[in-house]
Amino acid sequence: MLTELNRILGLAQKLGAEYADARYVSITQEPVSVSTDGAPQISVSKSTGLGLRVLVDGAWGFSATPYLDPRSLEKTADEAVKIAYASALCKKGDGVSLAPMEPKRARWQTPCKVDPFSLKPEEKVKFLIDVVESAKKVPGVFRATASIMSYREEKEFMSTDGRQIEQTIIHSGGSVSVMARGDGDVQSRSFADYAGGGFEFVESLDLKSKAETLADEAVKLLKAPVCPTGVTDMVMGGSMVALQIHESCGHPIELDRVVGQEATFAGTSFLTPEKKGSFRYGSPSVNIVADATSPGGLGSFGYDDEGVEAQRVDIIKEGIFTDYLTSRELAPLFDQESNGTMRAVGWENIPLIRMTNINLEPGDWTLDEIIKDTKEGIFVDTPRSWSLDDKRLNFHFGQEIAYEIKDGSLGRMLKNAAYTGMTPELWNSCDAVAGKDEWRIWGTPGCAKGEPVQVIHVGHGAAPARFRKVKVGVEA
Amino acid sequence: MIGKEDALKVLEKVLSFCKGFDASVTLSASDLSLTRYYDNHIHQNLRRHVQALTVQVVKGKSAGVASTNLLDDGSLRWAVQAAMENMEVSGEEKDFPGLPKPEPVQELNCYVPATANLKPKDRAEACAVVIGAAKSKGLQASGTYSSGVSELAVASTTGVRAYHAGTEAFFRTIIQDGDNTGYADRLTRDAREIDAAAVAEEAITKATLFPEAVDLPPGRYDTIFEEYALADLIRFLGMIAFGADAKQHGRSFMARRLGEKVMGDNVTIWDDGLDTASLAAPFDIEGMPKQKVVFIENGVAKGFVYDSRTAAKDGVKSTGHASPLRGGRFVPRPSNMFLKTGDSSRDEMLRSTKRGLLVTRFHYTHCPEPMNVVATGTTRDGTFLIEDGQIVARVKNLRFTESMVEAFSRVEAIARTARLTRDWWSTFDSVLPCVKIRDFSFTGSTMF
Numbered sequence: 001m002l003t004e005l006n007r008i009l010g011l012a013q014k015l016g017a018e019y020a021d022a023r024y025v026s027i028t029q030e031p032v033s034v035s036t037d038g039a040p041q042i043s044v045s046k047s048t049g050l051g052l053r054v055l056v057d058g059a060w061g062f063s064a065t066p067y068l069d070p071r072s073l074e075k076t077a078d079e080a081v082k083i084a085y086a087s088a089l090c091k092k093g094d095g096v097s098l099a100p101m102e103p104k105r106a107r108w109q110t111p112c113k114v115d116p117f118s119l120k121p122e123e124k125v126k127f128l129i130d131v132v133e134s135a136k137k138v139p140g141v142f143r144a145t146a147s148i149m150s151y152r153e154e155k156e157f158m159s160t161d162g163r164q165i166e167q168t169i170i171h172s173g174g175s176v177s178v179m180a181r182g183d184g185d186v187q188s189r190s191f192a193d194y195a196g197g198g199f200e201f202v203e204s205l206d207l208k209s210k211a212e213t214l215a216d217e218a219v220k221l222l223k224a225p226v227c228p229t230g231v232t233d234m235v236m237g238g239s240m241v242a243l244q245i246h247e248s249c250g251h252p253i254e255l256d257r258v259v260g261q262e263a264t265f266a267g268t269s270f271l272t273p274e275k276k277g278s279f280r281y282g283s284p285s286v287n288i289v290a291d292a293t294s295p296g297g298l299g300s301f302g303y304d305d306e307g308v309e310a311q312r313v314d315i316i317k318e319g320i321f322t323d324y325l326t327s328r329e330l331a332p333l334f335d336q337e338s339n340g341t342m343r344a345v346g347w348e349n350i351p352l353i354r355m356t357n358i359n360l361e362p363g364d365w366t367l368d369e370i371i372k373d374t375k376e377g378i379f380v381d382t383p384r385s386w387s388l389d390d391k392r393l394n395f396h397f398g399q400e401i402a403y404e405i406k407d408g409s410l411g412r413m414l415k416n417a418a419y420t421g422m423t424p425e426l427w428n429s430c431d432a433v434a435g436k437d438e439w440r441i442w443g444t445p446g447c448a449k450g451e452p453v454q455v456i457h458v459g460h461g462a463a464p465a466r467f468r469k470v471k472v473g474v475e476a
Numbered sequence: 477m478i479g480k481e482d483a484l485k486v487l488e489k490v491l492s493f494c495k496g497f498d499a500s501v502t503l504s505a506s507d508l509s510l511t512r513y514y515d516n517h518i519h520q521n522l523r524r525h526v527q528a529l530t531v532q533v534v535k536g537k538s539a540g541v542a543s544t545n546l547l548d549d550g551s552l553r554w555a556v557q558a559a560m561e562n563m564e565v566s567g568e569e570k571d572f573p574g575l576p577k578p579e580p581v582q583e584l585n586c587y588v589p590a591t592a593n594l595k596p597k598d599r600a601e602a603c604a605v606v607i608g609a610a611k612s613k614g615l616q617a618s619g620t621y622s623s624g625v626s627e628l629a630v631a632s633t634t635g636v637r638a639y640h641a642g643t644e645a646f647f648r649t650i651i652q653d654g655d656n657t658g659y660a661d662r663l664t665r666d667a668r669e670i671d672a673a674a675v676a677e678e679a680i681t682k683a684t685l686f687p688e689a690v691d692l693p694p695g696r697y698d699t700i701f702e703e704y705a706l707a708d709l710i711r712f713l714g715m716i717a718f719g720a721d722a723k724q725h726g727r728s729f730m731a732r733r734l735g736e737k738v739m740g741d742n743v744t745i746w747d748d749g750l751d752t753a754s755l756a757a758p759f760d761i762e763g764m765p766k767q768k769v770v771f772i773e774n775g776v777a778k779g780f781v782y783d784s785r786t787a788a789k790d791g792v793k794s795t796g797h798a799s800p801l802r803g804g805r806f807v808p809r810p811s812n813m814f815l816k817t818g819d820s821s822r823d824e825m826l827r828s829t830k831r832g833l834l835v836t837r838f839h840y841t842h843c844p845e846p847m848n849v850v851a852t853g854t855t856r857d858g859t860f861l862i863e864d865g866q867i868v869a870r871v872k873n874l875r876f877t878e879s880m881v882e883a884f885s886r887v888e889a890i891a892r893t894a895r896l897t898r899d900w901w902s903t904f905d906s907v908l909p910c911v912k913i914r915d916f917s918f919t920g921s922t923m924f
Contacts, residue, residue, distance in 0.1 A: 039569030041805055042562035043541035046551075047528070061596075062522035066545050083521045086596035090604050092517035122565040143725065181726045186847060260514040263618040263650050265900075267839060267856075270923075348524045385844040387875075389854035394875055394922040396852045398844030418844050420875070420920055451512060451520075451620050453902075 001050075004068050005158040008052055011077035013160060017054035017084070019098065021159035023305060024050045024068075025347035032121060033147035034128035036136050042121045049347035054080045058095015059087035064348040098328040099337045101307065103162025108302020110170040111295070112198035116150035119199055124148050131207045135178045138215035140222070142186075146176040146211065148202055149194060149445070151457075163307030171195065171298060171457055173443055174202045176211045180218040187221035187415060189214035189400055190382060191239075194443030194457065195296045217401055220413055227402050227417035229473030233374050234419060235367070235466045237381030238434075240399060241360060242442035242460035248423040249281075249288055250358040250458070252392040253315055254341075254449075255324040255333070257353075266449045267390030270423070271321065276334065279321040282427030285363055285465075288316040290325055292340060292356035297459035298443030299358075301343075305351035308340035315358065319428070325353050345454040352450050357441055359461025363433030367464040370432045372408040378472055379403045379410060380417050396420040419472045426467055434463035477592065477625050478505050478527070480639040486547050487631035490531055493556040497563075498534040500575050500632040502761055503527065503547075507592075508624040511599040516607045516617055518600060533559040534575055537568040573788030578635040581765045582750060584758045586642035587625070591667040594623040594645070598667075605672035606649045609680060617676075619649035623667055630763030638763040643667075644755060646898070649675055650857060651683040655924045656870060658682025659704065659837055659857035663896050663905065665755065682836060682858035686870040691921060692861060694874065698832035698888070699916040700825045700862070705855075706815070706908045707899040708838040712851045712880050713745070714810040714904050716843060718771045719797075720786035721807050729849060729881055730777040739775040739884040744816035746770040747781060749796065754812035754896060755905045759796055761806060766796035771810075775885070783808040813906040818890025825889050825912040827865040833874075833916075834860040834867060839900055849880040854922060875920035886914040 001024040012020040026048040034040045049066035050073075061084025065076045088095065128146040135144035151171040158164050173194025180187050191210050195201040236244065251257065252269040260268055271279070292310035294300050301310050306328050314322050325341040326334075330353070342351040371379065385398035402417035403410045441459045448455050478486075483503050490501045505527035512520040530543040533556065540563030542555045599621045610617035623645040630638045647670045648661030660678035662670045701709065722728035730738065749766030750756055759765050762784055770778045782790070783798035783806045799809040826834070841853030854875045861869040891909035898905050 037571075039538065039567045039572065040565075041541070042566050043543070044558045044562065045528075045530075045543040046554075047545045049545065051524075059518065060521060062520075062524075064522075064524040064526075066525070066527065079523055083523060083596045086600040087511075087518040087521040089597070089600045090513060090516075090518040090607055092515065120565070121562060125565060125567070179725070184732065184847075186725070186727050260616070260618055260652075261512075261519055263514055263652070264512070264620050264648060348526050350520060350522055385842040385852070387840045387842040387844075387852045387854070389873055389875070389922045390839040390856050391922075391924060393924075394854055394873075394920055396842075396844070396875060396877065396920070398842075416845050422923075451510060451622070452508060 001156050002158065004050065004073060005156060008073045008077050009158060009160055011074060012052060012054045012081060015077060015081040016056050017081055019055040019160055020052065021157065021306065022050060022052045023347060024156045026154045027346060028152045030117065030150040031147060032124040032128065033145060034125060034132050035145035036132050036143055040125045047346055051344065051347045052076055052080045053350060054084050055096055056081055056084035057088040059084050059091045060096065061087060062350045096329055099331045101161050101163065105164045106303065107166045109168040110196045112170045114199040116170065116172045116199045117152060131176055131211045134208045135176065135211040135215040138212060138219060140180050140219035141178055141215045142181045143179040144211065144215065146207060147174065149173045157305065157307055159307050165303045165307050167302050169301060170198060172198055172201045173445065174205050174207050176207050176214060178211065178215045178218045180222055182222045185222055187218050189218040194298050194445050196298055196300045197296050221401065221415045224413040224415040227378065227414040227473050231469050231471050233377030233466065233468050234470040234472060235370055235374060235377060235379045235405065235464060237464055238438065238440060238462045239442055240381050240383060241462035241465050243383040243386060243397065245358055245360055245460045245462060246444055247386055247388055248392055248395055250355040253324050254353045255326050255330045258324060259330065262449065265451050270391040270393045275321055277322060280319055280428065281316045281321040281424060282319040283430050284318045285430050285433050286316055286319050286427050287361040289313060289359050289361065290315050290356050291359055294357040294359065294441055294459065294461065297357035297441045298445065298457045299356040299459040304340045304342045305344045306338065306342045308338045311340045313339045325355065327353050343456060345456050349454050352454065354449065354456050355447060355458040357459035357461060359441065360433065362436045362439040362463050365432045365434050367434050367438055370434065370464060370466050371405055371410060374405045374466065375407060377405040378414065379405055380419065393423050395423065419470050421470055426470065429468040430465055431468060432466040434465065439463040477507055478627055483627060483629035483639055484631065484637065487629055490552050490556060491631060491633055493553055494533055494633065498575050498633045500532045501529065503529045503629045505627040506624060508622060509594065509596065509599065510620065510622040511603055512620050513603045513607060514618040516611055518603060521596060529555060531555045531559045533563050535563060537570065537572040538563050538566050539572065540566055571789060573784060575632050575634045576762055576764055576784040576794060579765050581638050581759045584750065584752065584756050586665055586756060588643045588666040591623050591643035591645050591665065592625045594667050599623065602647060602670065602672040606676040609673065609676035610651055613680060615680065615683060616652040617649055621647045632763065636763035638759045640757050640759065642755065642757060645670060647672065647675060649679045651679040653683045653687065656683050656687060656689065657857045663898055689870040689872045692871045692874065694918050694920055696915040696917055698829055698912065698914050700822065700829065700832065700834045700910065700912045702836050702910050703895050703897040703908045704837035705835045706911055707897045707906055708841045708853060709851065709880055709883065710813060710815065710906060710908065711899045711903045712843045712849050714813055716846050716849055718780055718810050719808045720780040720782045720790065723780050724786060724789060727846060729847060733777050736777055737775050738777045738881060739772055740887050741775045742818060742887055742890060743772055743775050743884050745772040745813060747810040747813050749812045751812065754907050756812060760798040761800050762798040764794040764796040764798065769795050781808045781810055810904065813904055815908050817892050817894050817909045819892055820889040821891050822910045826862060829862045829865060832862045833871065834862055837900065841900065850877065851880055852877040872924060873922045874918040876917060877919040878917040883913050883916060888912045888914045
């Protein structure tokens, strides 16, 4: 498609674009799911097209088309330029200027052992039937579902700055969810994880044995007491820490939110520019990096959708906030070059600043040591609900499961758990993070942002961690 | 835009490729133009045409699904072949009722050329009105103006043939005065109904009313919810409780309480996809005609929406509410919810409030406890304290955590007018009045 990309960039320049970039994207997805109350669901989808972004008179325009014939390319270029001229009617000062970039040609591919599309659908179905059967044999289970996600994205990028990048991105993942019901109540337990890589990742999840454990827990939750309300020490499991990072660290560090570009939908950020380099975000135990190069991360890639190299950037160092996620347009606010986080979903959307893998670096505890060291508190895991204010300060998270902690041991199982608080207070109360053995990158395939909304794949390195004096319980 | 003739021609071609099988084909398409602005200038501006053709092939009780966004013969044949291969390995679903038979579908004129033909310059000029109004008062404007056409065509070997096109324009703004913000929007089929100056005035008034925000402790307050805010309270009932799948799985609070009083006498909630006061569409993704469904009538639990699969299970007809899930699956969900209007007004509610709150809208609402539809979220863009019948202060944003079943049992007043509005996530477009709820539970506060 390099010929078409070259052609449309030429057309845009002829029509007046001072800068243009074009992306050809072809995405194939094959979700397969099996449940105890229906036949396996197998589907495959393909989406292919081209998006063109132009700068004219310092203002942006974008148009996208699924058709690549010469007439469609001309129409798309004409449309993008006309839109940019309209944007220029309401521009600020001299308009947009981009951080510099050297010309480069490159190719990148997700490391992958077993191409997830090389397996026949019937093999995936058989794999998933084993998973749901494992859950179904637990008495009291009402419904179990399991699924596999296979994703391939072929992308070619070209810009008038001389960047020409080809990438193949492969993502795989699996999930299992179990529902139990009784006495007018329904309780669910689930597990899901996704990664950059092939079917070898799905096999490593051991969904079959997880399904049995989850089923047992779902049934027990029906008779468990409701998590009491109060203020107590809280230990989060890895999947819960991953979501806490996503919502209360990952989103506030997006520089487009900070300056107000997402005010009307996703919101802004409490992390205003004067905080960079000095704000105490968390305790000294809190070290967070944005790492688009993490092996196996769902937010890993070679180049972003401005053609900028994937990078590893310190975000919070020993509790101090050090840097934002940036773009070529916004990085110059801090006299910086882009740290490579502009990504678009598919061909039909504009790139936005998106999380990569936002990782809490491992500490030197074990989960066992953290619990033994906790006199009284609760252990919570697996997100069930999440809600934050529009600056990402006040949060409320619900969990599928919790346990009391008494005198250094796990006690009763608790249902309908939740906790609430303020972002910097929570991270400043973090005094223990588990180490490498219990650290993993959790794949989050559902990060939403932008108008029209774009749902993108990101990752979060996380390990179990302890937070002191947290308000817990659903107080209605 | 594809158009009825071309859309149905594509579907007929796909059906002709499905020899020896039953098949259902849907073609959905969207021409969207969207302009965004912040800090008093336009920063994103786009147009895109997206389309998806999905084919489901069926043999006995086995089905397979594939979809493509390309409509050339090679892509269409690939989709049919891929769906057939998926069907061969999917196995049988014992409760699968087969593809639905055709039902008469009402024609609705929801296409407004003035909206479909809106130009980038038209949208920029509307944005400039708000930006100009904000600048003149030393304020900052952010917002979005989207316009476009959506099309849905459905055809099947059982005889279903349906096509619908509708336009939509959505204009919204947030005006910022330091930490204080105010919001306004307009959602309509006809872009000519959008008065940018009126939107600006509404949001500026909210942003500048009582500049010093006060802290208010969490607690229970009599609260007036503007239509924008109510959209977020009602969405959890729609998402969690009103679908027949939730009834069949026992996940809805109404599952075992049909015919019982579950909310206040003054609460009647229904879905009507044919009422053009909403963004009506005459049929669902299965091509089944929309039926009016009453969920709550004078506080009594009355019914659920169905797709063909859940309908067959309960031995009833689909109500035309199949909503697509990933992977070609459907779930029944409301599409156009209405809350029955009352005999009050926002001003009358204010005057009757001794001490309470006025909430403009919510942010990032979610449901931590689905069985009792406990929702949580934070207020934004204008929360005010009412004392002795008057607004007396701006309040820093608050978090609510409250069972929607209980909240709708304490509705004290409902406005006599309703408007088309959309929750923050755009889950539903509903026609809602302003309401006042007694002792609404706010459980936390924030710093702005």
